[in-house]
Amino acid sequence: xxxxxxxxxxxxxxxLVAQPLAAAGLELALVAAxxxxxxxxxxxxxxxxxxxxxxxxxxxxxxxxxxxxxxxAAGAVASALVFALVLLVALRAPAAGxxxxxxxxATFFLAVGALATQASASGLRPERLLFGDPLATTxxxxxxxxxxxxxxxxxxxxxxxxxxAALADARWAHAAGIAVGRLRxxxxxxxLLAVSVAASTVGGVLALVLVVAPAVTVHPLARGLRRxxxxxxAVAIVGSWSGLALAWMLDTATGATVAATLxxxxxxxxxxxxxxxxRGAFAPxxxxxxxxxxxx
Amino acid sequence: MTxxxxxxxxxxxxxxDTGASxxxxxxxxxxxxxxxGSAAAAPSHRQPLVEVAAAxxxxxxxxxxxxxxxxxEPGSAVAVIGPNGSGKSTLLRALAGELAPLAGTVRTxxxxxxxxxxxxxxxxxxxxxxxxxxxxTLARRSLWRPPRRGDRRAAHAALAAVGLAELRDAxxxxxxxxxxxxxxxxxxxxxxxxxxxxxxxxxxxxxxAAGELEELLLSLREQGHGLVVATHDLASARxxxxxxxxxxxxxxxxxxxxxxxxxxxxxxxxxEALVIEGSGRAVAAAAPHRHSGHGER
Numbered sequence: 125x126x127x128x129x130x131x132x133x134x135x136x137x138x139x140l141v142a143q144p145l146a147a148a149g150l151e152l153a154l155v156a157a158x159x160x161x162x163x164x165x166x167x168x169x170x171x172x173x174x175x176x177x178x179x180x181x182x183x184x185x186x187x188x189x190x191x192x193x194x195x196x197a198a199g200a201v202a203s204a205l206v207f208a209l210v211l212l213v214a215l216r217a218p219a220a221g222x223x224x225x226x227x228x229x230a231t232f233f234l235a236v237g238a239l240a241t242q243a244s245a246s247g248l249r250p251e252r253l254l255f256g257d258p259l260a261t262t263x264x265x266x267x268x269x270x271x272x273x274x275x276x277x278x279x280x281x282x283x284x285x286x287x288x289a290a291l292a293d294a295r296w297a298h299a300a301g302i303a304v305g306r307l308r309x310x311x312x313x314x315x316l317l318a319v320s321v322a323a324s325t326v327g328g329v330l331a332l333v334l335v336v337a338p339a340v341t342v343h344p345l346a347r348g349l350r351r352x353x354x355x356x357x358a359v360a361i362v363g364s365w366s367g368l369a370l371a372w373m374l375d376t377a378t379g380a381t382v383a384a385t386l387x388x389x390x391x392x393x394x395x396x397x398x399x400x401x402x403r404g405a406f407a408p409x410x411x412x413x414x415x416x417x418x419x420x
Numbered sequence: 421m422t423x424x425x426x427x428x429x430x431x432x433x434x435x436x437d438t439g440a441s442x443x444x445x446x447x448x449x450x451x452x453x454x455x456x457g458s459a460a461a462a463p464s465h466r467q468p469l470v471e472v473a474a475a476x477x478x479x480x481x482x483x484x485x486x487x488x489x490x491x492x493e494p495g496s497a498v499a500v501i502g503p504n505g506s507g508k509s510t511l512l513r514a515l516a517g518e519l520a521p522l523a524g525t526v527r528t529x530x531x532x533x534x535x536x537x538x539x540x541x542x543x544x545x546x547x548x549x550x551x552x553x554x555x556x557t558l559a560r561r562s563l564w565r566p567p568r569r570g571d572r573r574a575a576h577a578a579l580a581a582v583g584l585a586e587l588r589d590a591x592x593x594x595x596x597x598x599x600x601x602x603x604x605x606x607x608x609x610x611x612x613x614x615x616x617x618x619x620x621x622x623x624x625x626x627x628x629a630a631g632e633l634e635e636l637l638l639s640l641r642e643q644g645h646g647l648v649v650a651t652h653d654l655a656s657a658r659x660x661x662x663x664x665x666x667x668x669x670x671x672x673x674x675x676x677x678x679x680x681x682x683x684x685x686x687x688x689x690x691x692e693a694l695v696i697e698g699s700g701r702a703v704a705a706a707a708p709h710r711h712s713g714h715g716e717r
Contacts, residue, residue: 282564289555296539299516302560346546347591
């Protein structure tokens with residue numbers, strides 16, 4: 125292969141050596157797999173709006189972690205916990221209502237995060253917290269992302285079917301003796317963990333894309349739970365790596381490019397799914413059953 | 421007073437306030453402890469799976485259904501009929517353990533496989549027919565114990581029992597109404613309980629599919645299951661072993677030919693029942709009504 129065809133040789137900045145690229149790729153793969161796996165839970169809980177707000181609420185933790193030199197993911201997880209507690213209190217406010225309580229809490233945390241960033245003497249770039257910088261990945265970030273992936277995988281492997289049952293048919297699950305309340309809390313914890321590690325990589329503003337977009341991408345084409353649970357992390361990894369490569373080649377902001385790539389994949393998938401559905405590709409392979417008619 | 425699994429309390433002598441005797445001969449209870457299929461866990465002897473004695477049910481202390489006493493034995497099917505708001509769903513919720521009686525007792529030997537009227541897996545989560553059937557096995561597993569090979573075999577067997585083995589990989593959302601009801605029945609079978617409590621399982625399907633479902637349900641008696649099925653279809657109720665007539669209170673619990681008389685039906689349904697004059701036999705009741713919220717009140 126000639127030098128002109130080598131994609132690495134075509135990369136723009138001299139400072140972008142192989143090691144940051146490899147570190148960023150590894151970090152993104154770990155975070156994307158975590159986020160992709162948790163995406164079904166975020167969709168299943170129908171709490172995407174709350175999760176989006178929570179991702180903004182991570183800013184204070186991100187700023188504090190950056191200021192003291194701690195891994196961003198650790199700061200994001202801590203901030204997520206505080207955000208969840210404050211939100212629980214806000215939701216109890218009799219006059220607020222769910223939507224305004226979530227919005228007000230998220231905005232408050234965003235403001236606190238902005239002030240913390242401004243007050244920081246560490247030369248912290250606010251855009252890094254908002255839009256991420258995978259190329260600034262540290263070894264600690266990678267270990268934390270790996271730990272988050274391991275925890276998420278363990279939860280889904282041991283309780284994934286229970287989680288989905290509780291989300292898909294809560295009424296039946298409760299009647300069957302499945303601990304729906306505990307599973308909802310577990311689902312929320314997994315989602316918050318995924319949003320937190322995603323925020324440390326692609327920023328607080330773009331974090332939810334990494335969680336939700338892969339599940340949305342897989343949804344129109346999925347035919348069963350097991351395939352969907354495997355496909356979403358795979359899509360997340362492919363999309364993240366594609367975004368990373370595009371960012372290097374086009375010299376664009378990495379977090380934003382990754383997010384845009386994932387959203388574009390979701391849009392293409394939705395279009396393909398719609399076309400396939402119109403062609404009847406998702407009709408069940410039907411055995412002749414006397415007397416049965418399709419639902420209107 | 422609460423519903424008490426008999427496994428945790430001494431069993432009282434079987435009581436049947438209506439005086440109706442068991443009509444069906446003992447049927448072999450299919451063993452299913454190995455999670456090998458759709459058959460129920462072997463019930464002990466012919467002891468009733470359900471005993472309800474002088475029970476009153478209601479919400480927030482306000483009774484909506486009084487004076488209910490009946491039993492359900494292994495291998496028998498009980499149809500629960502009554503107009504909308506008569507207390508059918510309330511009774512079934514109590515049998516499922518969701519609702520404690522205000523007075524009296526409800527005893528069940530097993531947690532029933534309960535199919536609520538408004539229960540259906542969401543269509544925006546990509547579940548196959550097999551995924552839904554496999555949910556049933558989760559009822560037997562603790563939170564951190566995922567389904568095992570035996571559970572998967574049980575889910576496959578349950579789908580085969582309802583005639584949908586070939587559609588096991590089909591998306592649940594793409595199935596017809598009748599097929600969905602069959603899958604939900606497979607899920608109930610996969611729970612492995614010898615007691616099935618089904619709230620209007622024929623409500624969302626056409627007549628032909630309802631007939632097939634009815635045949636399927638009644639065939640489960642031969643495997644030792646006890647069935648409690650709320651229905652608006654009086655013709656269907658005639659094929660059950662017992663009929664429980666409700667309208668705010670228990671009006672009858674007896675064999676169909678003795679329970680479904682014009683007099684009892686008039687007391688049960690009032691103007692809602694359609695009765696064929698001459699024979700004095702009612703063949704159909706008011707159109708099914710889908711409830712929302714917490715069952716009938």
